[in-house]
Amino acid sequence: MFTSQICSHPGCKSYVSAPFGTCFHHSGSKEKEIILESLRKTLSSRTTVRDVSIIGGDFENLDISGKSIWASNFSFSTFRSCDFSSSRISTSFFDMCIFIDCVFSELSARYCVFSGSRITRCSFAMSTMFNCNLIGLDCLDNDFSSSDLYFSNFSMSRIENTKFEDCNIKRTNYKACALKNVSFRYSNTQDAYFS
């Protein structure tokens, strides 16, 4: 798991980006570059990124396809045109993030948190998202078709122009969602929670 050490910046209680004593947001530009370079190196040389904490990062065209992310924290980060296709994500935190034009096709995510994020024009087609926290999303123009969303929780989300076609939504929670132009065609809506 990423370190539980708290940022040394006065008043900040975010977790530090190891090996530095501050969180990514409060790190200097030199430290930020070292942290990002370390992430890029890990992504190019290894298959697994683990125990990383980058709070408030800004990523564009990042290629995570086919990689694994374990026990990491990317809260308050922005991901633009990033490729997560066929990646495996476990026990990781992407809460309060912004995802724009990202590809998550054939993603395998379990015990992950995307809560409070804004997800726009992303494809999660053919993904498995098991026990994922998607509470309070702003979810616009996305495609979750042919996905297994067993036990995931979208409650209190605003979901618009989004497809959940041919999905397994057994025990998936859509309680108190604002749904507009959302298609559940061929999905097992009788097994999901809507109220």
Add this chain to the structure above:
Amino acid sequence: MRVYCHFCETGQVNTYLVCSGERDCSALIIDPADLDNELIRIIESHNLTIKALLVTHNHENHVRAAGKFQKIYPCPVYAYSRTISGISTVQLKETLKMNIEDFTADVLHVPGHSDDSLVYVIENAIFSGDTLQAGRVSSTSSFSKRADLIRNISKKILCYDDNYLLFPAHGCPSKIRIERMMNYDMLETSVALSENLL
């Protein structure tokens, strides 16, 4: 610290394996709901030594594998109840701080779902059992117990910092920040209180 989340199909309970390091180290089990091949494989392949079973409450679907754990990985069982599945426990009565090998845990008594509900806080992770869950609170047998549970959650769990991680016994993980902002049951109660409906 490392946390492995393990889903037990029977009872849909999360069993958590909390390790002090990557491998060759001590570990705790939170809610011994099941001990299947996958969990054994993780324990054995990382050469983990199980030091204790921490029980959040004595409901059958949460403690079903306590006996099995005792046979394969003998270790003390910590719980509010005196016995779990016929096994004598180390009884935890009220809120306290305890040390088990490499771990320091805050123990919180949070009744409501059941009278013996305990919550364990280890480093920055809160193992909330059947008290606070992602987006909701656990079921209760009466309105008064629900009110007790919500009061206890507000007082004892939501006082932790926004960045604390929440690992409930059912459903997905969360953070305290998310629960403060988007827990439907807690929000509903606070609206009702503000409008003097309760």
